[in-house]
Amino acid sequence: MGRERLSSLFARTRAEGRAVLLPYMTAGLPDPGTSLALFEAMAGAGADGFEVGIPYTDPLMDGPVIQQGSERAIEAGTSPDVALELVAAVVESTGLPVLVMTYANPILHRGVDEFVAVAAEAGADGVIVPDLPVEESGPLRRAADRHGLGVVQFVAPTSGTARIEAVAAADPCFVYAVAEMGVTGERAEAGGRLDGLVGRIRAVTDVPVVAGVGISTPSQAAAAARVADGVIVGSALVRRVLEADSPDAATSELAQAVADLAAAVR
Amino acid sequence: MTIKLDRPDERGRFGEFGGRFAPETLMPALEELETAFAEAWSDPEFRTEFSEILTTYIGRPTPLHPARSLSEHLGVEVLLKREDLAHTGAHKINNAIGQGLLARRMGKPRVIAETGAGQHGVATATAAAYFGLDCTVYMGEVDIERQALNVLRMEILGAEVVAVRTGAGTLKDAVSEAMRDWVRTVEDTHYVIGSVVGPHPFPWMVREFQRVIGEEVLGQMGDDLPDVVVACVGGGSNAMGIFHPLAERGIELVGIEAAGEGIDTGRHGASIGAGTPGVLHGSATYLLQDEQGRVREAHSISAGLDYPGVGPEHAYFHQTGLARYESVTDDEALEGVELLARTEGIIPALESAHAIAWVARERRRLEGRRVLVNLSGRGDKDVEEIGKRR
Ligand SMILES: Cc1ncc(COP(=O)(O)O)c(C=O)c1O
Numbered sequence: 001m002g003r004e005r006l007s008s009l010f011a012r013t014r015a016e017g018r019a020v021l022l023p024y025m026t027a028g029l030p031d032p033g034t035s036l037a038l039f040e041a042m043a044g045a046g047a048d049g050f051e052v053g054i055p056y057t058d059p060l061m062d063g064p065v066i067q068q069g070s071e072r073a074i075e076a077g078t079s080p081d082v083a084l085e086l087v088a089a090v091v092e093s094t095g096l097p098v099l100v101m102t103y104a105n106p107i108l109h110r111g112v113d114e115f116v117a118v119a120a121e122a123g124a125d126g127v128i129v130p131d132l133p134v135e136e137s138g139p140l141r142r143a144a145d146r147h148g149l150g151v152v153q154f155v156a157p158t159s160g161t162a163r164i165e166a167v168a169a170a171d172p173c174f175v176y177a178v179a180e181m182g183v184t185g186e187r188a189e190a191g192g193r194l195d196g197l198v199g200r201i202r203a204v205t206d207v208p209v210v211a212g213v214g215i216s217t218p219s220q221a222a223a224a225a226r227v228a229d230g231v232i233v234g235s236a237l238v239r240r241v242l243e244a245d246s247p248d249a250a251t252s253e254l255a256q257a258v259a260d261l262a263a264a265v266r
Numbered sequence: 267m268t269i270k271l272d273r274p275d276e277r278g279r280f281g282e283f284g285g286r287f288a289p290e291t292l293m294p295a296l297e298e299l300e301t302a303f304a305e306a307w308s309d310p311e312f313r314t315e316f317s318e319i320l321t322t323y324i325g326r327p328t329p330l331h332p333a334r335s336l337s338e339h340l341g342v343e344v345l346l347k348r349e350d351l352a353h354t355g356a357h358k359i360n361n362a363i364g365q366g367l368l369a370r371r372m373g374k375p376r377v378i379a380e381t382g383a384g385q386h387g388v389a390t391a392t393a394a395a396y397f398g399l400d401c402t403v404y405m406g407e408v409d410i411e412r413q414a415l416n417v418l419r420m421e422i423l424g425a426e427v428v429a430v431r432t433g434a435g436t437l438k439d440a441v442s443e444a445m446r447d448w449v450r451t452v453e454d455t456h457y458v459i460g461s462v463v464g465p466h467p468f469p470w471m472v473r474e475f476q477r478v479i480g481e482e483v484l485g486q487m488g489d490d491l492p493d494v495v496v497a498c499v500g501g502g503s504n505a506m507g508i509f510h511p512l513a514e515r516g517i518e519l520v521g522i523e524a525a526g527e528g529i530d531t532g533r534h535g536a537s538i539g540a541g542t543p544g545v546l547h548g549s550a551t552y553l554l555q556d557e558q559g560r561v562r563e564a565h566s567i568s569a570g571l572d573y574p575g576v577g578p579e580h581a582y583f584h585q586t587g588l589a590r591y592e593s594v595t596d597d598e599a600l601e602g603v604e605l606l607a608r609t610e611g612i613i614p615a616l617e618s619a620h621a622i623a624w625v626a627r628e629r630r631r632l633e634g635r636r637v638l639v640n641l642s643g644r645g646d647k648d649v650e651e652i653g654k655r656r
Contacts, residue, residue: 057433057560058546060445061289067432080558104287105545109559131287131545135277154290158452163294178291182450 002148005097005125006173009048010208010229019225019265020048022210023258024101024184024234025241026069027052027086028078034247035078039090041255042237046262049097050090051128051232054083056103061130063185065235069242080106084122091123099152101128107140116143126150126173134166141170152176152210155201157193168205175201177228180214185235190214191224198227218264225265233261271513274579278466278549281585283578286465288548292445295452300467302372307474312367319363320478323396324353326360327482330638336609336622340629345492346612346641347483349504356615356643357479357504358389362458364475366393369456376400376455380444382409382437382500383570383617384416385643386460391425393458401425404443406435409569415647434563437500437573441547461501462577465548469577476507479640484511494518494632497640498620499591500535500570502577504642510579513588521580522620524566525593533565537576538584538591546575552584567596567651568616570643598623600655603645615643616651 013020023042028035039050055073059066078086080102091098100119107115107129119127126149132140134153144151150173155164157178167175177198179191194211201209211224212232224231240257244250278284278300286296306312320326331346349357362379369377377399381387387403394401403420407429410417420427433439441463448457462469462476484491495512497505499521509519526534534540541552546561554562554574566572583589594602599616602623607613614622621639625632645652 058438058442060442060547061449063446064432071432074560103545105553105555105561106559108550109542109544109555130289131548133286133288133290133293135293136285136287156289156291156294158294159290160294163290181291181452183446 001123002120002125003150003173006150009097010174013048014229019228020230021046021262021265022049022051022230022232023047023237024051024053024232026055026066026073026238027083028055028073028076029069029238029241030244030247030250031076032078032082032086035086036089036093037247037251038241038254040093041251042258043094043096045255045258047096047258049099051099051101052083052087052090054080054100054102054106056106059103061183063183063235065239065242066184069238072242084118087119087124088122097125098123099126099128100124104129104131112139113143116140116147116149120147120149124149126152128152128176130154134170137170154178155197157181157197161200161204164201164204168207172207174208174210174230175205177201177209177211178213179211179224182214184213186216186239187214190220194224195227218260221261222264231265271510274466274470278470280579280582283551283581284466284469284549286548287545287550288465289449291449292452296465296467303368303467303471306368306371312371316364316367320360324359324363325351326478327486328352330483330486333610336606339609340626342625342629342632343636344625345636345638347479347508347638349479349640349642350612350614350618350644354385354388354392355646356385356389357476357507358386358460359392360478360507361460361472361475361503362386362389362393365456365458366397366399369399369458370397372456374454374456376451377458378402378404378444378447378455379458379460380404380437380440381460382440382572383568383615384409384413384420384647385570387425387427388416388419388423390458391420391423394425395423402447403427404430404440404447406430406437406440408435409437412651413569413647414650436564437569438561438564445547461503462506462579463501463547463549463575469549469579472503473506473510473579476503477510479504479507480509480511483508483638491515491517492638493635494520494637495640496520496522496621496624496637498522498571498617498642499576499580500573500617502580504640506577506579508640509583509589519589520624521589521591522624523591523593524568524571524620525595526565528595529593534593535564535566535571535573536593537574538580539593549578551578551581552576567599568620570615570617571620592624594620594623594627598627600652602626603652612641613645613649614641615645616648618642
């Protein structure tokens, strides 16, 4: 459980000579009742773990698709508690590692330690908080340590060596390499700066590097998988759920998309 | 606790408030901006150029106007600091020129801004025209509707105005969208934030650019300082601009937030008065949020006060008692507009009318004291809205 489960996932896939696929999905889509089925379908299609987003009113790092997904999930009644219940169900049903993604305010509002305790209780293995850079993530990291969870820290194409060193010193469970400048969303071209970025990270630390932001197609995922230890795809999957005519259609569309991506990272 | 009035600490904190809760993609730019501003601000050449522009272009110092008939009407001596007479019609231009100058110094060819009332958008579009920069302004669609005059002004000045349709379509959403633009474009774009909000160094930098208001008051009033200073608080830049130089001098500093339809209706913008600590738009501060820590929508008749957060230094001023924060409703503000118009021949912005309305409401308590109101802007942009409510 917890951070160790993530370490052993990366150890295994490194030995297999492939990257992991971590689909991002907002909790509570298309509605809280159907949400688990989406994760089960993605697990069946070859996902190695999940980034589960707790829908938030002000997702600063997210583009229009995930914003809309968050709005819809909140309207459908996905509170943070409902989202964490879903995490528990996903862990129990799929047995795959789960990272909980949220923003700083809901965590601070609940109390950092209590939030981490509840996430750990639900069976989550790590947390991703895009507006907690290393300078502000100390309290979260200490709480996560106490509960055996990992914390993800970001590195962007603009981050210099000193910042990458600070991220490494913060002992993240993996480094999230931001593949594209900008917020989450699909792009025709992506990852042009990723090779250089991953190289700069690897020069400093050997913790796993997972690429995300702007990666949406199998060919983009394949390119990222050649340099990184893992790939996160979000908007392309959330969009399929938002556009689907029915929960069944969402499930089968998603399974197909994840199967294509899973093949691409291998 | 020792109160710190100068720079925030190295983490950008004013006490427990402030900081830098920003995506990693922006962190290097925020570090670069902090260094660039600190260098510029201690460079006499930069300071000279800034004050020359303030004088010859903006028309500073703005007058200190003894509002004799308003004073007579209320039975309280009222003075007005006339930021409404600054070029473009509000205090926002002080900051926009400062940041425009800095953007040019940093070699950024493009600026972006958010705007609520449109005054900061107009100010940024003006600064961009003045310095020859490209300019994009994010504005909520509700605000585009209620501040139509300013949208036209921005477009005439050559700025692109982008309508923001997410959330309530007001100031909070415009800030979020501007930040999202900046995450993508940060390498060649400077974000001219419009108030003392956002991640460090913005609250500090904007306060420094707005301090000219209070510094002029010190020069204009000499030893004869007022007993009370009142300013409206959206993000809090006009208030901090006048409060900061006047703090710890035995003057009562009062910030007026928007009570909207009434604090008890839940439809208001009183982040300090009715909010709780949290994180919004990159800094730790007071904000309006629900029991799950999700940000609540604010409400105010004035677009500039329709914001669920407040600058972190105001949170600090509140916590340390350096200033007090009260609130005024939409209806009271509308009466404030008419009162100032009829007594002094000045139509104030709806934002500024909150400060006037507070003096009118509290006149008995204020009897015998000299009250200085920061008249942050003029009301041309609001006449249509005011007309609808008469
Ligand atoms: C005239 C005027 N006053 C006040 C404000 C509120 O901003 P702040 O609190 O930063 O002064 C605005 C904002 O748009 C404004 O236009």
